[in-house]
Amino acid sequence: MKAKSKGVKRRHTVSEDALCQEAAQSRDELLKCSRRKEKRNKESPKAASRPAKLPWSSRDRRLRRLESNERERQRMHKLNNAFQALREVIPHVRAENKLSKIETLTLAKNYIKSLTSTILRMSNGHLPPVEGSGSGSRSKLYEHYQQQCGEDDEPAEQLQKYSTQIHSFRQGS
DNA sequence: TAGGCCATCTGGTCCT
DNA sequence: AGGACCAGATGGCCTA
Numbered sequence: 649m650k651a652k653s654k655g656v657k658r659r660h661t662v663s664e665d666a667l668c669q670e671a672a673q674s675r676d677e678l679l680k681c682s683r684r685k686e687k688r689n690k691e692s693p694k695a696a697s698r699p700a701k702l703p704w705s706s707r708d709r710r711l712r713r714l715e716s717n718e719r720e721r722q723r724m725h726k727l728n729n730a731f732q733a734l735r736e737v738i739p740h741v742r743a744e745n746k747l748s749k750i751e752t753l754t755l756a757k758n759y760i761k762s763l764t765s766t767i768l769r770m771s772n773g774h775l776p777p778v779e780g781s782g783s784g785s786r787s788k789l790y791e792h793y794q795q796q797c798g799e800d801d802e803p804a805e806q807l808q809k810y811s812t813q814i815h816s817f818r819q820g821s
Numbered sequence: 822t823a824g825g826c827c828a829t830c831t832g833g834t835c836c837t
Numbered sequence: 838a839g840g841a842c843c844a845g846a847t848g849g850c851c852t853a
Binding site for chain 1: 825826827828829830831832
């Protein structure tokens with residue numbers, strides 16, 4: 649994995665003044681766009697058969713586009729904040745280099761598995777039944793754990809997997 | 822220079 | 838109807 653030492657990478661975002669340039673879309677872009685549409689229509693005939701509904705002027709459409717771009721940006725920022733929060737609660741990872749998103753998810757998954765197996769080991773697989781579970785002897789946690797890991801996965805293996813992964817991430821950086 | 826990661830744009834679809 | 842969500846495309850930045 650690589651260290652991202654760069655500052656905040658910011659692609660220029662389209663501003664309102666760009667409205668004036670809307671007519672200046674290159675032919676190349678239009679071509680690519682129509683190819684994309686074709687491809688999608690093949691996969692989703694439902695969309696292809698839908699009548700075009702364009703109640704707005706092109707300027708209005710452009711404005712609405714800019715607004716949804718902004719909303720999408722905000723949404724992605726929230727998603728990235730959540731990733732950051734997740735990074736911060738995964739212990740023992742290299743602090744100097746940021747984990748990539750895929751690393752974060754993979755590590756988190758194995759960390760959760762490892763914690764779960766630790767809990768189960770400490771309680772000998774007999775946690776108090778969850779309220780309302782009805783079945784009694786087996787906790788939902790235990791059942792879920794077995795569904796995810798299979799009966800033959802040893803808790804120690806989970807822990808091993810997790811620490812191996814941390815180690816390999818450190819090496820890779 | 823190739824490849825990985827990321828931010829942004831975009832249009833379709835789903836949901837409220 | 839409009840916003841949220843999603844996936845594909847594109848291009849920038851960085852490292853090996």
